[in-house]
Amino acid sequence: MRILVAEDERFLADLVAEGLRGQAMAVDVAYDGAAALERLAVNDYDVLVLDRDLPGVHGDDVCQELSRRGAQVRILMLTASGEVHDRIDGLNLGADDYLSKPFSFEELAARIRALARRSGQPLPPVLERGGITLDTAHRRAYRDSRPLRLSLKEYAVLEVLMRAQGAVVSTEELLERAWDEHIDPFTTAVKVTMSKLRTKLGDPPVIVTVPGSGYWM
Structure with missing residues (x-):
């Protein structure tokens, strides 16, 4: 899941980003x-x-520019004001959800996951494929009811593959969806993470x- 946090309070922005990672x-x-x-012009994000x-x-x-572009990103708007008319204004501008400051990080993360499930083709919070079950709400993975102990990146890669619902996912797309903009496009991170994930899945x-295309489940 790829998220963009746009916030001018640097400490808050970095704190939220670290928590979401x-x-x-x-x-x-x-x-x-x-x-x-x-x-937003160069990267595909699930949620802003x-x-x-x-x-x-x-x-x-x-918000208005993204609406003009026809962007598919879901928007969660943050504001210091919790007045009803402010929430209405934000939603009318194109926001999909609205959260007033100060906010609970747990609520923010839950709202982001809910919005991400609605991006593209709506998917349920629990994904199942090939005996693998992924509970995206609680970030838990199972194989044939056996809990899987996955690293954050292994989980992220597995989630991207399962959300593809049998479609082939390229290495480039995995880098786009599971890593941030600082990742080296020539890295072997996908190959290494995929090897570890396969071992844990059994x-x-x-x-x-x-070959030449990517990976599929």
Whole structure:
């Protein structure tokens, strides 16, 4: 799951990003509206966590620009105001959800997961394929009811593969969905993580390598 946090309070932005990474999400950070739009133009994000009062390009203008582009990213708007008319304004601008500051991190993460499930083809919170069960709400994985002890990146890669529902997922897409913008595109991270994940999933194998194309379950 790929998330962009657009928040000008750097300490809060970095704190939220670090917490979400601990939930096996790939997270990029922008500290103003212009930087957020630049990242949104080149990366595909599942959810944008958008502070409404961004400097430079206001959060409202970011929302309107994304609507003009026809962007598919789901928007969770953050604001210091919890007034009803402010929430209505944000939703009318194109936000999918609204959260007032201060907020509970657990609620923020739950809302992000709920929005991500609605991006693209809606999927249930519990995914099942090839004897693998993935509980995305609680970040737990099982094989034939046996708990799997996965690292954050192994879990993230498995989630991307399961969300593809049998479609082939390329190495580039795995880098896009499970790592952030700082990853070296020539890294062997996908190959190494995939090897470890296959070992933990056990036999019979459920992840197939498609030469020249990627991987599928």
